[in-house]
Amino acid sequence: MAQEIERKYLLKDGSWRDAVTESRRMTQGYLTTLSGGARASVRVRVSGDAAFLNIKSMTLGVSRDEFEYPIPVADAQHMLDHLCSGAVIDKWRHYVRFGGLLWEIDEFLGANAGLVVAEVELSSEDQAITLPDWAGAEVSDDPRYYNVSLVEHPYAQWKDV
Amino acid sequence: MAQEIERKYLLKDGSWRDAVTESRRMTQGYLTTLSGGARASVRVRVSGDAAFLNIKSMTLGVSRDEFEYPIPVADAQHMLDHLCSGAVIDKWRHYVRFGGLLWEIDEFLGANAGLVVAEVELSSEDQAITLPDWAGAEVSDDPRYYNVSLVEHPYAQWKDV
Numbered sequence: 001m002a003q004e005i006e007r008k009y010l011l012k013d014g015s016w017r018d019a020v021t022e023s024r025r026m027t028q029g030y031l032t033t034l035s036g037g038a039r040a041s042v043r044v045r046v047s048g049d050a051a052f053l054n055i056k057s058m059t060l061g062v063s064r065d066e067f068e069y070p071i072p073v074a075d076a077q078h079m080l081d082h083l084c085s086g087a088v089i090d091k092w093r094h095y096v097r098f099g100g101l102l103w104e105i106d107e108f109l110g111a112n113a114g115l116v117v118a119e120v121e122l123s124s125e126d127q128a129i130t131l132p133d134w135a136g137a138e139v140s141d142d143p144r145y146y147n148v149s150l151v152e153h154p155y156a157q158w159k160d161v
Numbered sequence: 162m163a164q165e166i167e168r169k170y171l172l173k174d175g176s177w178r179d180a181v182t183e184s185r186r187m188t189q190g191y192l193t194t195l196s197g198g199a200r201a202s203v204r205v206r207v208s209g210d211a212a213f214l215n216i217k218s219m220t221l222g223v224s225r226d227e228f229e230y231p232i233p234v235a236d237a238q239h240m241l242d243h244l245c246s247g248a249v250i251d252k253w254r255h256y257v258r259f260g261g262l263l264w265e266i267d268e269f270l271g272a273n274a275g276l277v278v279a280e281v282e283l284s285s286e287d288q289a290i291t292l293p294d295w296a297g298a299e300v301s302d303d304p305r306y307y308n309v310s311l312v313e314h315p316y317a318q319w320k321d322v
Binding site for chain 1: 162192193194195196197198199200201203214216218226228230232235236239240243244245246
């Protein structure tokens, strides 16, 4: 088991784009639902010619238990098409190195178009980090930004709330 | 992806025990819940020194889509202890060969003690089968007998319904 310790930020502007070193298109969905009281999320992700099952504890905040297993792309595609709940999330993940850390910037498409979120993985909860100029408000503790939330309450509907 | 085509029966009596060729203790739980409207169940099972993640469509009846992946036992045990919803199912699975088919007879323990169910896997929905004398009423279409149901509504509570 890995422990995922992650901080999540909104973006102030588009200046991060100049620093991108790699971008990957990702499609993902969830076999679990938010409303059923499950203690973990089960994610299916296809990224290029690879696919993964990912299981994470649903605890809110910076640290979560995490397991990840590679699976055949055809299996994952069937799950996305037939077994996942809610909408499928479609996004570009951009990679930016800053201050000795790898930042992952998710630029959402489809029902979540307009939403851009930067994540950085840490080795401990109290690790000091230097924030890039383009990092805005921290949203690590806001459940709306969980990808598992975005399949049920996509960004396009947030205006209605 | 495999397609699971399975018929499930209650047991008339204990005469099947004489025909058992192998028995395995199994502990399993679910990362999905029944109430959340998920379209698939995600099961974690530990059986001896092996463990598996299993994903099945939640369609009712004889045929279901099924995926299964081996995972480390330590991962599965952590999921059973911390991430599964509801109770963990503990059972003996007994194997009996009859009429050219392999029957799996689940004898439940703990909160489901007293429940014994026989399952037989078929290669098509209309495959003719010869029922053993000990096979009782068919319950393939009764959702109460789904293992994913038994974690939330264990057999010990059925009397109350």
